[in-house]
Amino acid sequence: MSAHPVIVAIDGPSGTGKSSTSKAVAARLGMGYLDTGAQYRAITWWMLSNGVDVNDPAAVAAVAGKPEIISGTDPLAPTITVDGTDVAGPIRTAEVTGAVSAVSAVPAVRTRITELQRTIAAEAPAGIVVEGRDIGTTVLPGADVKIFLTADPEARAARRSGELRGTAPGAPDLAATREALIKRDAADSGRTTSPLAKADDATELDTTELTLEQVISWVITVVEDAGRKQPRP
Ligand SMILES: Nc1ncnc2c1ncn2[C@@H]1O[C@H](COP(=O)(O)OP(=O)(O)OP(=O)(O)O)[C@@H](O)[C@H]1O
Numbered sequence: 096m097s098a099h100p101v102i103v104a105i106d107g108p109s110g111t112g113k114s115s116t117s118k119a120v121a122a123r124l125g126m127g128y129l130d131t132g133a134q135y136r137a138i139t140w141w142m143l144s145n146g147v148d149v150n151d152p153a154a155v156a157a158v159a160g161k162p163e164i165i166s167g168t169d170p171l172a173p174t175i176t177v178d179g180t181d182v183a184g185p186i187r188t189a190e191v192t193g194a195v196s197a198v199s200a201v202p203a204v205r206t207r208i209t210e211l212q213r214t215i216a217a218e219a220p221a222g223i224v225v226e227g228r229d230i231g232t233t234v235l236p237g238a239d240v241k242i243f244l245t246a247d248p249e250a251r252a253a254r255r256s257g258e259l260r261g262t263a264p265g266a267p268d269l270a271a272t273r274e275a276l277i278k279r280d281a282a283d284s285g286r287t288t289s290p291l292a293k294a295d296d297a298t299e300l301d302t303t304e305l306t307l308e309q310v311i312s313w314v315i316t317v318v319e320d321a322g323r324k325q326p327r328p
């Protein structure tokens with residue numbers, strides 16, 4: 096038996112497979128799952144819905160504490176609400192995707208969301224897989240397992256493009272998708288506060304040539320090894 100519930104941090108750029116991998120690992124190991132990108136999207140959705148200028152950091156900071164964001168951590172049915180409204184669909188629109196990097200760069204937003212993330216992780220009874228951009232570096236620097244997923248932009252764009260074509264008529268083509276994800280990664284890596292970065296003690300896995308199932312199996316092995324290494328109570 097583990098001394099404490101295992102905490103797993105999975106970071107990386109957009110489209111590297113963080114969500115798909117984290118959900119599957121958490122489901123198979125009976126752990127919780129937290130999509131931190133969904134939280135930043137939720138606060139961005141609230142700003143847009145309330146007429147806040149998302150390109151004005153002071154305006155965003157002034158109201159960052161207002162929305163109540165609640166994340167459900169069942170990996171088989173993750174949920175996200177803002178002030179009681181289910182926003183799982185609306186946070187995936189192009190408008191939110193286009194604004195989320197600006198909103199998530201505001202320090203007051205990061206402080207607020209980081210606090211939520213730490214509380215959720217600390218209260219997860221069976222451990223949790225938390226995925227995002229700064230989990231291993233800033234949110235949970237003491238995580239038991241830290242993984243940083245990468246993949247080349249072509250592979251990531253092809254994955255995203257296929258996904259968008261399946262769900263959105265008139266979705267952008269491969270080149271536009273590639274440009275958009277490179278632009279978002281640059282904004283997320285270039286911000287001053289808690290940028291997208293690999294923690295020094297994270298293990299990097301390039302998923303370009305791997306199937307999703309291969310990535311999931313590799314992560315499960317790493318997590319199980321970490322669980323075995325924990326001191327017995
Ligand atoms: N190794 C893989 N091989 C092929 N397709 C993959 C692989 N990993 C993930 N995918 C697919 O790529 C798409 C993007 O994956 P996912 O949403 O998990 O990435 P992400 O890193 O969480 O992205 P974001 O940060 O933008 O939310 C999904 O359609 C997923 O099924």
Ligand SMILES: Nc1ccn([C@H]2C[C@H](O)[C@@H](COP(=O)(O)O)O2)c(=O)n1
Nearest residue numbers: 131132133135195199227228229283
């Ligand atoms: N830990 C995190 C998670 C996400 N973000 C920001 C930056 C991303 O572009 C955006 C959306 O994330 P996605 O849904 O694509 O995973 O949220 C962040 O700053 N820190």
